[in-house]
Amino acid sequence: MIALRGIPSVEGMQITPTDLGLIARVVSLGKQYGTGAGAVTALEDVSIGLRRGEFTAIMGPSGSGKSTLMHIMAGLDSPTSGRVWVGDTDVTELSDSALTLLRRRRVGFVFQSFNLVPTLDVRGNIMLPFELDGRRPATEEQAWIDGLVDSLGLASRIRHRPHELSGGQQQRVAIARALATRPDLVFADEPTGNLDSRTGREVLALLAEASSRYGQSIAMVTHDPVAASHADRILYLADGRIVRDSGRSTPEEISTYMLAMEQAA
Numbered sequence: 001m002i003a004l005r006g007i008p009s010v011e012g013m014q015i016t017p018t019d020l021g022l023i024a025r026v027v028s029l030g031k032q033y034g035t036g037a038g039a040v041t042a043l044e045d046v047s048i049g050l051r052r053g054e055f056t057a058i059m060g061p062s063g064s065g066k067s068t069l070m071h072i073m074a075g076l077d078s079p080t081s082g083r084v085w086v087g088d089t090d091v092t093e094l095s096d097s098a099l100t101l102l103r104r105r106r107v108g109f110v111f112q113s114f115n116l117v118p119t120l121d122v123r124g125n126i127m128l129p130f131e132l133d134g135r136r137p138a139t140e141e142q143a144w145i146d147g148l149v150d151s152l153g154l155a156s157r158i159r160h161r162p163h164e165l166s167g168g169q170q171q172r173v174a175i176a177r178a179l180a181t182r183p184d185l186v187f188a189d190e191p192t193g194n195l196d197s198r199t200g201r202e203v204l205a206l207l208a209e210a211s212s213r214y215g216q217s218i219a220m221v222t223h224d225p226v227a228a229s230h231a232d233r234i235l236y237l238a239d240g241r242i243v244r245d246s247g248r249s250t251p252e253e254i255s256t257y258m259l260a261m262e263q264a265a
């Protein structure tokens with residue numbers, strides 16, 4: 001077993017993030033960009049655990065460190081201090097090639113700008129994680145993907161390329177791609193930022209359903225109170241620190257708290 005430094009042990013037994021019901025964990029995370037007078041502290045002493053199967057929103061004003069936190073948890077950026085686990089894997093100890101495999105096999109991404117490959121059709125985009133991994137889906141995986149395509153309403157569009165689809169359809173393809181490998185954790189970065197409010201609500205409902213129905217763990221970065229209101233849990237960041245950890249909330253409750261945070265700043 002990989003040694004899990006920083007995790008407390010009971011009577012000599014290692015307690016892993018999985019034992020704690022967590023799908024990801026960061027401990028004493030710090031991130032500084034630059035050095036000397038121009039240094040920017042993006043994250044300071046952040047310790048959180050994301051619970052398996054939950055839809056967690058990470059909220060906070062612009063510049064509060066949301067994207068930095070997500071990128072570090074996803075192995076896209078490295079911290080200045082602290083440790084990060086995805087499942088029981090210590091991400092901070094992985095080589096670049098192991099990080100690439102972790103991102104490919106155990107993490108899914110949904111971006112504001114969809115990030116579909118323009119030359120591939122819907123099927124090609126959804127199958128991309130398997131292509132990159134140099135393998136074909138097993139029978140059971142293919143059945144899961146076919147089910148996703150159906151339930152996301154993409155079956156009649158399967159041979160279409162991204163430019164032939166609406167924004168909402170493109171984001172549904174991105175969600176199907178993110179869920180295709182049944183990753184430990186899906187990271188969504190402002191997934192409704194480029195969508196009108198009705199289409200945005202549909203996309204959020206799909207993410208919430210992936211979590212409630214299939215137990216998919218999701219971490220979504222947003223500054224939109226309506227988006228965050230679809231999540232089971234909301235973590236608030238301000239100036240690189242976690243300042244609040246709350247359960248499901250209404251958009252009004254979230255807006256009120258955000259406003260109070262901005263006024264206090």
Ligand SMILES: Nc1ncnc2c1ncn2[C@@H]1O[C@H](COP(=O)(O)OP(=O)(O)OP(=O)(O)O)[C@@H](O)[C@H]1O
Nearest residue numbers: 033040042060061062063064065066067068069223
């Ligand atoms: N590559 C970088 N070099 C220097 N500073 C950076 C870099 N990336 C982020 N920062 C700084 O780190 C802080 C946190 O940025 P981050 O992008 O994580 O915030 P955010 O909450 O995601 O903001 P937004 O909602 O505007 O996307 C900001 O002060 C930002 O200017």
